[in-house]
Amino acid sequence: MAKPELVVKKSVVRALCGGGTSLNLSSQRIKDVPKCVSRLTKLSVLLLNNNSISRLPAELLSLRQKLAELNLGNNDLEEVPAVLGHLDALKKLYLFSNQITVVPPEVIGLENLVVLNLNHNHIQRLPPEIKQHLSVLDNKLEEVPVEIGHLASLSEINLTSNKLSQLPQQLYQCKELTKLYAARNKLTSLPEKKLQVLDVAGNKLTMFPFHLLPLKELYCEGNRFIQCELMLSVQDAEVLSLKELVARFVLQEDRKRFSLIHRMLPHYPSLAALLACGSCCAVCLGPFLTTWLECVHFIRLKKDMKMKTLLTVPVRALLCSYKCFNREGHSYYGVATR
Ligand SMILES: [Zn+2]
Secondary structure (H helix, E strand, C coil): CCCHHHHHHHHHHHHHHHCCCEEECCCCCCCECCHHHHHCCCCCEEECCCCCCCECCHHHHHHCCCCCEEECCCCCCCCCCHHHHHCCCCCEEECCCCCCCECCHHHHCCCCCCEEECCCCCCCECCCCCCCEEECCCCCCCCCCHHHHHCCCCCEEECCCCCCCCCCHHHHHCCCCCEEECCCCCCCCCCCCCCCEEECCCCCCCCECCCCCCCCEEECCCCCCCCCCCCCCCCCCCCCCHHHHHHHHHHHHHCCCCCHHHHHHHHCHHHHHHHCCCEECCCCCCEECCCCEEEEEEEEHHHHHCCCCCCEEEEEEEECCHHHHCCCCCCCEECCCC
């Protein structure tokens, strides 16, 4: 078998002579990327996957004008090579199956980066500068930064097999986000975000949020969804705090276009911000601020949501009072624990 260095040098010389724009050096037992690769300034694709690379020469900086795709998957990188943070033309960067623990913001923040694959590493934290497609499958992430809400172009995120117990509510601000893969984590709740594809199999979910459905694809087996086992319960009316009573009155008045409160509220921004946390009752549609009854209703995904699955799932519903809960003619159930 020819020596790996020789094979590599031959490939580089061939690419140099032919003015090639792509170079495939995958599976060549490479430990050190030869510096002569840096002379291929027209390269747009460089495949270095399936080798034993633990560092990159700084000379690769000369590829910064054209290099759009770099595959360093399945190597021995313990850290992201500094030179990557300067390869401004990169659109796709594959760093899967290494031993990376930290992703420097310079790399995640590369201007043109669309795909960043960090699957199968040891990453514990993400910088908030995430791009359109981010894949961090099989890492050690314990949280997703809340700044994710600022990423207007994020369309797909793969967080499968991490250690996440929750996802930031700010995800709802990511207008382009349609695909969320978060199977095999420890999620107990989900943000209120309309999506097309959701994979949350193998988590600790008990119910779905109200605004999540319908979806084009849903994978949710292996959770702890509330079961529909009926038991009779009639509750006495609760006593609301003065703050809650006033908040409900103000929220109700604010719905009337010509009311004094509706006209005055914009002049009290801190009060308006506080009231923005309010929600409305699933039975009477009346507003409430901080006091509610958490209930579920069971949605048949095929019949009620026109989805392709026959699953019936519990969906969270909030009621304003026991008065509404005890009213007949609705299908919201209180949640009992055993
Ligand atoms: Zn109500």
